[in-house]
Amino acid sequence: MLEINVLNFLNERSANVEHLCVTLLDWFDYHGHICLAFDILGLSVFDFLKENNYVGYPMEHVRHISYQLCYAVRFLHDNQLTHTDLKPENILFVDSDYISVHNRKKRRHERMVKCSDIRLIDFGSATFDYDHHSTIVSTRHYRAPEVILELGWSQPCDVWSIGCIMFELYTGYTLFQTHDNREHLAMMERTLGHIPYRMTRKSRTGFFYHGRLDWDFYNQEGRYVRENCRPLLLVSWAHTNYNLKEDVYPTASRTKYFDTSGNLLWDAQSREAKYVLTHCRPFRRYCKDESQDTLDLFDLMSKMLEYDPADRIPLSAALTHPFFLHLPSHQRLTYTPYPLDTIPPNERRTSGSRSGTTNQQPSTTANNGSSSSSSVSSDFKRNR
Structure with missing residues (x-):
């Protein structure tokens, strides 16, 4: 109804x-x-x-x-x-x-x-x-x-x-062929750049550690992301949130996906990390031509x-x-x-x-x- x-x-x-x-x-x-x-x-x-x-x-x-x-x-x-x-x-x-x-x-x-x-x-x-x-x-x-x-x-x-x-x-x-939250975030970062700290510090999930995604790019999952995901654009629209003053963000407790600095908690040696590294590339590299x-x-x-x-x-x-x-x-x-x-x-x-x-x-x-x-x-x- x-x-x-x-x-x-x-x-x-x-x-x-x-x-x-x-x-x-x-x-x-x-x-x-x-x-x-x-x-x-x-x-x-x-x-x-x-x-x-x-x-x-x-x-x-x-x-x-x-x-x-x-x-x-x-x-x-x-x-x-x-x-x-x-x-x-x-x-x-x-x-x-x-x-x-x-x-x-x-x-x-x-x-x-x-x-x-x-x-x-x-x-x-x-x-x-x-x-x-x-x-x-x-x-x-x-x-x-x-x-x-x-x-x-x-x-x-x-x-x-x-x-x-x-x-x-x-x-x-x-663009993001995955069924797991942490792997999904890793594929985003592999393709689009780092997730802004102003977002990770507010999240009550637990994917980040010290501001970086807690993710191992050298395990099986990490290789998948590394080999199958590419950056969307190389330079033209890189995020600049890390240039902001440190006092802009209050101290946050450790969460499920991110650490207190906004880093994704990600085991680079895991099977998931190998998957991300294999299947994700910077976004601009998906262009078929330069028309x-x-x-x-x-x-x-x-x-x-x-x-x-x-x-x-x-x-x-x-x-x-x-x-x-x-x-x-x-x-x-x-x-x-x-x-x-x-x-x-x-x-x-x-x-x-x-x-x-x-x-x-x-x-x-x-x-x-x-x-x-x-x-x-x-x-x-x-x-x-």
């Missing part, structure tokens, strides 16, 4: 706005099973990628899909909603028909979707700004650092997820993958980023924010209230014969 409330709320707010979120046509209770009816849609962005052997999308499709995703999520944010579960599985093509193109360089045929129009689905975990915020949200691979560090979260956690999704659209594989489109794409992703949510680019600014300047005019959308002050406070709570909720509820399932908007186990899908 929570998802129905959110979908009805979005329908009310979208009378004169093309929001690119799936539209609820009807719902019914069938012997205790809540069924939702939507328009028939195509494959998810992930399923199309999977059936195409994880070949990344062409740049023009990366641009268009990313633009639509930013547009749809901005609509949510302007209406005091955070999706909290953005991932390729929850982005569906309107029509996933494709043509087969021969790749001479790789000597194989690859699929190219004919129409890259998308719809955003699965609002079972969407949370209003005024509702209870559970500690952990988002699917692992797209989870923002403030969520892992249990620092609290808000709409910028969606922006982080979009940055991870854009990377996956471009490369064909996930302006590629540089603009990585610049936008780097702004979305800022550690501090306060420094993360808002979607209103992301939509005007140079990466989207070359978007064809027929693919551009005119955005008119809904006047929030015209929404009565009592109506805001009635439309999607979850006050008193202590845990995120699972998404309801669409059993109507159309493309399903239910979430399949992420851990199952990601073991590829």
Whole structure:
């Protein structure tokens, strides 16, 4: 019922706005099973990628899909909603028909979707700004650092997820392929640089020791990260938080992931460290070429993958980023924010209230014969 409330709320707010979120046509209770009816849609962005052997999308499709995703999520944010579960599985093509193109360089045929129009689905975990915020949200691979560090979260956690999704659209594989918190943080540091001390000192987890991630880059896990993760950008946007005066940060007690200086507690000799060192590289080294489109794409992703949510680019600014300047005019959308002050406070709570909720509820399932908007186990899908 929570998802129905959110979908009805979005329908009310979208009378004169093309929001690119799936539209609820009807719902019914069938012997205790809540069924939702939507328009028939195509494959998810992930399923199309999977059936195409994880070949990344062409740049023009990366641009268009990313633009639509930013547009749809901005609509949510302007209406005091955070999706909290953005991932390729929850982005569906309107029509996933494709043509087969021969790749001479790789000597194989690859699929190219004919129409890259998308719809955003699965609002079972969407949370209003005024509702209870559970500690952990988002699917692992797209989870923002403030969520892992249990620092609290808000709409910028969606922006982080979009940055991870854009990377996956471009490369064909996930940026952070892991199922462990400490390893996840190590992969972030391997790819994006050190997590700011101002964040690690506030975390009551225990991944850091003396300001550094407690992580051994020379064990099996460390080698995985070292060999499979690369820095996002080499120099251009290096974090400078260590130049701040020491008295800016109060002394903190030892926690689960970090030491008192903000270092990640990480055994460099462990199996996990070898994994990180093997599979993670600096972000900029993932560039396939040095074209302006590629540089603009990585610049936008780097702004979305800022550690501090306060420094993360808002979607209103992301939509005007140079990466989207070359978007064809027929693919551009005119955005008119809904006047929030015209929404009565009592109506805001009635439309999607979850006050008193202590845990995120699972998404309801669409059993109507159309493309399903239910979430399949992420851990199952990601073991590829």
